[in-house]
Amino acid sequence: MQTTLGLNRLVFFTDAVTAIAITLLILPVVDSVAKASTTGYSAGQFLAQNESQLIGLTMSFAVIARLWVSHHSTFEHVAAYNAPLMLLNIVWVFTIVLLPFPTEMISQFPTSSLTVGFYIGTMAANALVLTAMVLLVHRNPTLEDTANPISALQIFTSVAVTAAFLVALVVGVLVGPINFWALLILFVSIPAQMIYDRRAARSRAAQAEAERRCNAE
Template identity: 25%
Template sequence: MWTSRPDGGPDRLLTLADGVFAIAITLLVLDLYVPRGLDADQYDQALRRLLPDLGAYALSVTVLGSFCHDHRRIFRDVREVDGQVITLSIAGLGVAALVPFPTRLLAEYGDQPVSVAVYSGAVAAMGAGQLALAAVLARRPWLRHGTPSEAGTTLYLVDSATMVVVFVATVPLALVMGSYAMWLWLVLVPVRGLLGRRLQKQA
């Protein structure tokens, strides 16, 4: 039977996470460019063609920034990690590193249902990984030296689960509704805003 055995502090894991999120966000920028040698009309057309890329970039920076913030939040009171925590963290970071690929699909083929479904699936997988990580750490007070876990509260877990549910629901909806399914993501703005304020009051 698997047992939790502390395997040092979380510092190296947090450093790795910061690096992965920073590289993933940097990779998003590499696809933003305007060719040289264009005349005025071609320049205007190139800028218009760049708008979907900028939209996808802004969306993914927001998503990755949110997950980076939440990852730090999850580890705020953690003093030690074990093998399962390390495995869950690396699996989640692996998905985060993959985000530039579905972002490119969304920028270039946003009108294709599969592109929206792939992007939604990637974000849902990343969210599920962080939700599992928060739940595991909430159940292991010995890794926090007995301190209460903010990320283990019901409100925080509901907040994380909301994002997962919305993006999971978008996968089949995208295959039926196409790019219109992306409007479902806007539900997260008021819901997460409300839950975030309640979390601040609880703290």
């Protein structure tokens, strides 16, 4: 029998693993500082030589933080869990744990279709699994909090971000000169969300007006 305590443990476990994964991002940089201190490098030389590593750290930190926020927002609407949701959540956690690995690879190896595909592909897999959880919860009344259901905008946003990640993956791998810059495609999802939200607002307003006129008659 699933309980509130069980759901809380699932969320706490996910938060703890995410916190560990995001902390692991900094460890290779700390090791590099320790090694550089024995070579007589200045701080400026160290920063210049490890620029790609620092950029990868910053980008991956921002990505994991954003992915966690999306996961947190989704579970704000979850009232219970079942085996499929738990399995999807474990897969989501795996993609988070995996992300420091391609992050270190892109800082240590030349940019290639493999490093780009591994890095962006891990993010795309995370977004895809989260969208699967969003749809699973929304379509299952025993899982969704009836007092705080997932909105249509949230579903659209999750699907749009996942689609953007998948497009970025294809473009980044197939168009060599673009490589990691393909992640900028994610910004396209922002105006898409705004357009969807405006259209939904107009639709709600029109429906409310139609109901008002119907009641007036």
